Amino acid sequence: KAGVTQTPRYLIKTRGQQVTLSCSPISGHRSVSWYQQTPGQGLQFLFEYFSETQRNKGNFPGRFSGRQFSNSRSEMNVSTLELGDSALYLCASSDPGQGQETQYFGPGTRLLVL
Amino acid sequence: SQQGEEDPQALSIQEGENATMNCSYKTSINNLQWYRQNSGRGLVHLILIRSNEREKHSGRLRVTLDTSKKSSSLLITASRAADTASYFCATDVIAYKYIFGTGTRLKVLA
Numbered sequence: 001k002a003g004v005t006q007t008p009r010y011l012i013k014t015r016g017q018q019v020t021l022s023c024s025p026i027s028g029h030r031s032v033s034w035y036q037q038t039p040g041q042g043l044q045f046l047f048e049y050f051s052e053t054q055r056n057k058g059n060f061p062g063r064f065s066g067r068q069f070s071n072s073r074s075e076m077n078v079s080t081l082e083l084g085d086s087a088l089y090l091c092a093s094s095d096p097g098q099g100q101e102t103q104y105f106g107p108g109t110r111l112l113v114l
Numbered sequence: 115s116q117q118g119e120e121d122p123q124a125l126s127i128q129e130g131e132n133a134t135m136n137c138s139y140k141t142s143i144n145n146l147q148w149y150r151q152n153s154g155r156g157l158v159h160l161i162l163i164r165s166n167e168r169e170k171h172s173g174r175l176r177v178t179l180d181t182s183k184k185s186s187s188l189l190i191t192a193s194r195a196a197d198t199a200s201y202f203c204a205t206d207v208i209a210y211k212y213i214f215g216t217g218t219r220l221k222v223l224a
Contacts, residue, residue, distance in 0.1 A: 004156070033212070043202065043214035056211040090156060101145055101206065105156035 001027055004093050004106035012112045018079040021109045025072050025093030032074040033103060034066060037088040046089075049074055050096075078111075086113045118203045118215025126221045133190040135218040137203030138183075144206050146179055148188050151200045151217075160188075160201075193222045 005024045013019050025032050034046040045058040049068035066076040072093075078085055088110050092103035121136045137146070145164045149157040163170045163179045163186065170177045176189040190197055203215045 031210070033210075035214070042216050045211055045213060048210045050210070056208065058211070088154060092157075096210070102147065102159045102162055103157075103204075103212065104159065105149075107156045108154075110154070 004091060004104050006089075006091055006106035006109050008109060009107065010110050010112075012114065013081050014114050015081055015083060017081050018077065019081060019111060020075055020077045021089055021091075021111075023074045023076075023091035023093075023106060025074070025091075026104055029093035029095045029104070030072050031094045031096055032068055032072065033092045033094075034074070034076050035090045035092070036060075037090060037108075038084075038086070043090070046076065081113045083113050086111060118205055118213060120201070120203060120215045120218040122218060123216070124219040124221070126223065127193055129193060129195055129222055129224050131193055133193050133197070133220055133222070135188050135201055135220070137186045137188070137215050139186075139203070139205045139213075139215075140184065141205075141207050143181075146177075146186050147204045147212075148175075148177060148186075149202045149204060149214075151202065153199075157202065190220075193220075195222050195224045198222045 007022045031050045033048040036044045047057040052068045063079045068074045088108045090108045092105045094103045118137050118139045147162045148160040151157045161172045161177050163177050174191045179186045200217045200219050202217045204212045207213050
């Protein structure tokens with residue numbers, strides 16, 4: 001099976017702009033989680049989607065949003081970008097319905113906000 | 115604050131030696147997982163241990179879990195240069211939400 005893919009891999013934006021990141025999970029996986037990784041804060045949970053529903057979210061401002069499509073692909077959006085949003089954004093897929101809590105991570109999207 | 119705290123933050127050993135890293139967490143869990151990350155890339159799942167398990171092995175990896183102390187340890191035996199990476203523990207604080215620790219940076223010297 002193909003692994004988790006994320007696009008784009010690298011992105012440069014300026015403050016105030018918005019950005020949309022995409023994640024395609026492993027075929028058959030219905031859960032997609034998003035994480036932000038920075039040197040200062042480490043890996044922070046953003047949100048998790050399952051069957052197009054957000055089941056949980058982390059402590060991030062409303063500028064961070066996401067959605068999941070019927071084919072389980074997910075997107076996350078960050079509006080009004082700030083310098084502090086520069087980070088590696090990771091998505092992970094899993095199939096908890098099959099009793100598998102293991103998350104399979106994509107390579108990440110590295111976002112730089114100037 | 116982080117649910118998981120890894121200790122030590124950094125570890126440097128010679129190839130062939132064993133590497134031990136520890137993870138402490140704060141709340142009750144259903145399972146704890148260990149992941150490896152190579153230099154700014156995605157994370158790779160290593161092993162999952164459930165709250166009713168005390169020890170688990172996978173190849174050169176050995177994980178222990180002490181729920182009374184809310185701690186886990188990851189032992190990598192006979193380390194190789196390719197084991198150089200950051201290692202994270204992750205706990206399911208509530209359903210569908212995993213909290214990652216701060217990570218241990220392991221460097222294995224050839």
